[in-house]
Amino acid sequence: MDNEEYDETLSLLVKNLTKSYGSFTAVDNLSMKVKKGEFMGLLGPNGAGKSTTLKAITGLLTPTSGEIYVNGTDARKHRSAMRHVGCVIETPESYHDFTPTEMMLYVGHIHGLSNKEIKIRARDVLEEVRMWSWRDKNVGSFSKGMRQRVALAAAMLPNPDLIILDEPTSGLDPRGMIEIRRTLNELKNRGMSLLISTHILKEVSEMCTSMTMINHGKTVISGDVNTLVHNLAKDENAVNIELRMLGELTPTFISDITAMTGVANLERTGEHSVKFGFTGTDEQQADIVDLVYAHKLRLLCMNESGADLESLYMKLTEESEVNVR
Amino acid sequence: MSRKEKKAKKVKTENIVDNYDESSRVITDSEAHRDVVYELPSYPRQIKECFMIQMKRYTKQKVMWFAIILLLMIPVIFYVFKSVDTLKTMLPVSDVTNIYIATLLSFMPLIVPLLAAIACGSMLSQEFNERTVYLSLPLPMPRSAFYYGKFLAGLVLVEGVVTAAYGITMILAMTVTEKTYTSEIFGSMLVMMAYTFFCCALTYVLSTKLKRGSTILPFILLAVVLPVVAIAIAELATGDWVAPVTSYIPSFSPEMSIYALGDATPFSLYGIFCMMGQFKAVPGKDTLVMMLISLLFGFIMLMAGSKVIKRRDM
Numbered sequence: 102m103d104n105e106e107y108d109e110t111l112s113l114l115v116k117n118l119t120k121s122y123g124s125f126t127a128v129d130n131l132s133m134k135v136k137k138g139e140f141m142g143l144l145g146p147n148g149a150g151k152s153t154t155l156k157a158i159t160g161l162l163t164p165t166s167g168e169i170y171v172n173g174t175d176a177r178k179h180r181s182a183m184r185h186v187g188c189v190i191e192t193p194e195s196y197h198d199f200t201p202t203e204m205m206l207y208v209g210h211i212h213g214l215s216n217k218e219i220k221i222r223a224r225d226v227l228e229e230v231r232m233w234s235w236r237d238k239n240v241g242s243f244s245k246g247m248r249q250r251v252a253l254a255a256a257m258l259p260n261p262d263l264i265i266l267d268e269p270t271s272g273l274d275p276r277g278m279i280e281i282r283r284t285l286n287e288l289k290n291r292g293m294s295l296l297i298s299t300h301i302l303k304e305v306s307e308m309c310t311s312m313t314m315i316n317h318g319k320t321v322i323s324g325d326v327n328t329l330v331h332n333l334a335k336d337e338n339a340v341n342i343e344l345r346m347l348g349e350l351t352p353t354f355i356s357d358i359t360a361m362t363g364v365a366n367l368e369r370t371g372e373h374s375v376k377f378g379f380t381g382t383d384e385q386q387a388d389i390v391d392l393v394y395a396h397k398l399r400l401l402c403m404n405e406s407g408a409d410l411e412s413l414y415m416k417l418t419e420e421s422e423v424n425v426r
Numbered sequence: 427m428s429r430k431e432k433k434a435k436k437v438k439t440e441n442i443v444d445n446y447d448e449s450s451r452v453i454t455d456s457e458a459h460r461d462v463v464y465e466l467p468s469y470p471r472q473i474k475e476c477f478m479i480q481m482k483r484y485t486k487q488k489v490m491w492f493a494i495i496l497l498l499m500i501p502v503i504f505y506v507f508k509s510v511d512t513l514k515t516m517l518p519v520s521d522v523t524n525i526y527i528a529t530l531l532s533f534m535p536l537i538v539p540l541l542a543a544i545a546c547g548s549m550l551s552q553e554f555n556e557r558t559v560y561l562s563l564p565l566p567m568p569r570s571a572f573y574y575g576k577f578l579a580g581l582v583l584v585e586g587v588v589t590a591a592y593g594i595t596m597i598l599a600m601t602v603t604e605k606t607y608t609s610e611i612f613g614s615m616l617v618m619m620a621y622t623f624f625c626c627a628l629t630y631v632l633s634t635k636l637k638r639g640s641t642i643l644p645f646i647l648l649a650v651v652l653p654v655v656a657i658a659i660a661e662l663a664t665g666d667w668v669a670p671v672t673s674y675i676p677s678f679s680p681e682m683s684i685y686a687l688g689d690a691t692p693f694s695l696y697g698i699f700c701m702m703g704q705f706k707a708v709p710g711k712d713t714l715v716m717m718l719i720s721l722l723f724g725f726i727m728l729m730a731g732s733k734v735i736k737r738r739d740m
Contacts, residue, residue: 159564161740183566184466190564194557196479198486204561210475211565213467218459225458234447247445252561259464280446291460 111173112137112185112263112294113158118167120153120318127153129318131167135263135294140285142305142312142326143298146418150318151298152191155267158296159188172262184212187256188265192249192272197241201232201251204240205258212259219258226254230284246277253284263294270301282308306330306410314417321417330413341406342386345374348398357396361389373401472567476575477582480549484583489544493587496537500530500591504598525688526599527611531591534618535680535694539648541587542625546580547632548639550735555638559740573634573735577728581626588622589615613713614686620720621679627724631731634738652677653695660707670710676720678709686713 113135120128128150135141145151156162158169160176160183168175174182195204202223209219227233230250240248249269256264269285270278278301285295285308299305305312305326313323322329350373359367363381370376379386393400455461467475484490550573553559562572592615629644636643656677663672684692691697696707710716 156740161560161563163737163739180568181466181566183564184464186564186566188564190560191557195561196483196558197556198483203482207475207479208561208565210467210478211472211567213464218462218464221459225453225460228447231447235445244445255561260460260462276446291455 109173110136112139112171113296114168114170114173115154115158116168116170118154118157118169119165120150120157120162121165127318128157128164128315131315131318131320133313133320133323135296137262137294138289138292139311140289140295140309141297142309143296143315144302144305144312144414145298145315145321147300149316151315152267153318154315155188155190155265155296155298159183159186159190159265161190184259185262186265187259187261187263188267189249189252189256189269190265190267192245192252195240195248195251195255197239199240200237201227201240201254202236204251204255208255208258214259222258222260223254226257227251229257229287230254231280246273246280249273249277249281250284253281257288261293263296264288266295266297268299269297270299270304278304302410302414314414316418321420326410330410340379341376342379342389343370343374343376343402343404343406344389344393344400345371345402345404346393346398346400347373348396350375350398351396354392354396354398357392358389361385361392364389466566469568469571472571473575473578476562476567476572477578480576480579481582484545484579489541489583492544493541493583496541497587497590497594500594501598504530508602525690526603527592527595528614528684528687528690530595530598531687532684532690532697533693534588534591535684535692535697536649537591538584538588538618538622538680539625539629539645541584542580542622542629543641543643543645543648545583546577546626546630547641547644548636549576549580549630550633551636551639552633554740563740569736570732573732577626577630580630581623584622584626585619588618592618610686614683617679617683617686617713617717617720620717620724621676621683624676624679624720624724624727627727627731631727631734634731634734648677650695657696657699657707673708673710674712674716674719676716676723678707679716679720682709682711682713682716685709 111134113133115131115133118128118131119126131150131154133141143151143154153162157164157167158176160180164177169177171182172185176182176186199207205223205227206216206219209222214222223236224233227236230253232247232250232254235243235247240251243251253266253269256266264285266285270281273281282304285297288295289308295308297304297309309326311324312326312329314321350369355367355369355375358364358375358377361381363379363385365378365380367375367377379389390400390403466472553562563569592611596611625648628648632644632647633639656672656675659675660669660672663669678696680694681692681696684690691701696709
């Protein structure tokens with residue numbers, strides 16, 4: 102434990118990371134934390150510095166300055182810190198004349214696994230990524246998606262605490278994307294941490310618990326995905342809530358709900374449903390639910406829409422572009 | 427990689443579309459050893475793993491076949507010369523086995539740089555181009571383990587061919603003659619092995635710098651450029667002490683190795699120049715000095731390459 106800021110809940114700590122190429126700064130004083138068990142999405146437009154950041158963390162690039170700690174160990178000074186990390190950077194081209202089994206042997210031996218251990222772990226991870234029946238075929242004959250899955254299996258082989266993925270679903274067909282997401286969600290259930298760089302906002306909203314957005318190598322925003330989206334919605338007055346209930350919607354109920362703080366533009370969308378704009382707090386939103394039950398109605402569904410990750414992404418990228426100019 | 431190979435690779439890849447193993451197996455975390463924490467192996471063991479993976483790659487590549495064909499050429503040449511009466515006179519069939527061996531090995535000054543260039547010249551740049559380093563370098567091992575492990579594999583392959591060439595030649599020579607001078611053969615082999623180390627180190631270091639792997643460039647450098655420079659330095663050198671020093675430039679190692687066995691003409695640039703006229707440049711006579719100088723130059727280059735690879739951004 103060679104860092105004062107390290108606390109045991111952290112899987113990865115990046116402090117003031119900078120990578121410059123001459124006068125061009127690809128990553129500028131970037132800091133972030135990934136907690137144990139947290140799935141963090143690294144978002145940003147093309148050229149924002151996502152891949153450079155991940156390459157610096159994994160040791161493929163030498164940072165100009167900054168500190169990187171994995172489970173409290175300085176990864177820049179001690180390569181052994183990477184034993185806790187499995188990573189797939191871009192689409193790594195496995196040795197074309199090797200089979201997935203041979204790849205697992207190589208990665209396993211470097212991590213210190215015995216042949217017997219590799220046999221057990223290789224079966225587990227190759228089955229996990231649905232490549233077990235392809236274990237003895239040459240990787241060179243595989244499609245991009247299959248190679249991506251073999252690389253993911255190799256990353257998972259030594260039971261890492263943190264998995265780092267750089268655009269793992271880019272160039273994959275829809276089924277390939279779904280399969281990768283399915284595998285990653287399995288890892289979430291096992292308490293692994295994940296740092297994933299992606300363009301696909303759906304991936305972040307479906308899988309990640311937190312996100313860091315970067316542009317021009319700098320952090321634009323970082324935090325819990327739901328909180329960030331919710332805060333944006335509040336700022337933009339953009340949340341629409343739709344309620345579907347069991348029971349008769351009396352005029353008293355309609356007038357009571359219209360009078361609630363933060364409710365605007367209420368309209369009936371069906372015999373048992375209403376829709377309205379909402380700008381209130383979480384407590385005020387909870388009061389609406391209480392009101393429903395007070396009128397002896399049973400709540401079937403409360404659907405919140407209007408603010409999503411896409412809106413947040415667009416807003417933040419536009420703002421950061423303006424700031425740079 | 428050639429255009430033809432790229433095309434073949436593309437076609438091969440396109441043959442298999444995304445396929446999924448539909449079978450499923452439910453096992454517990456403990457059955458799958460998902461909760462086991464593994465201890466990292468020692469640095470030498472990591473070097474060994476990188477060495478093994480490269481050796482495995484060689485077994486699947488054409489370089490291995492090339493090495494085997496080269497070794498098979500020795501008995502082929504031997505039996506062709508032996509069976510054709512008119513050609514018999516071209517081989518110095520005498521009871522001095524060493525000259526016999528020297529004649530059969532006279533092509534080694536060209537073969538060693540060629541084999542070193544093939545085995546080591548594009549080893550690292552191929553990893554960078556094909557992005558296979560993205561798999562190896564994030565692993566928990568120092569870059570130097572990866573660097574030295576791969577180099578050792580290339581070195582062992584080429585040294586193996588050199589040793590085998592000496593062995594095969596000695597066995598063949600002993601079928602026609604009776605007398606051998608073991609110490610001279612041993613000295614010659616050590617000089618050739620040190621030169622092999624020098625060639626492998628030089629071509630390997632080039633591959634850390636080159637964007638694209640090349641076999642021709644390091645081969646030309648070793649077989650043409652460096653010998654020409656060495657000959658020029660030795661020819662232009664003046665002063666009593668300069669000439670002996672220049673005679674130990676590592677480029678003269680293969681010639682020295684052949685001359686140590688007997689009066690055969692090495693099949694090299696120097697050998698060709700010698701046939702054309704007299705030279706002031708003469709390879710040194712002390713095998714130990716020549717061997718140490720070749721090893722020293724090789725180590726210096728290897729260290730320089732290690733620094734390059736340590737700093738290189740992928």
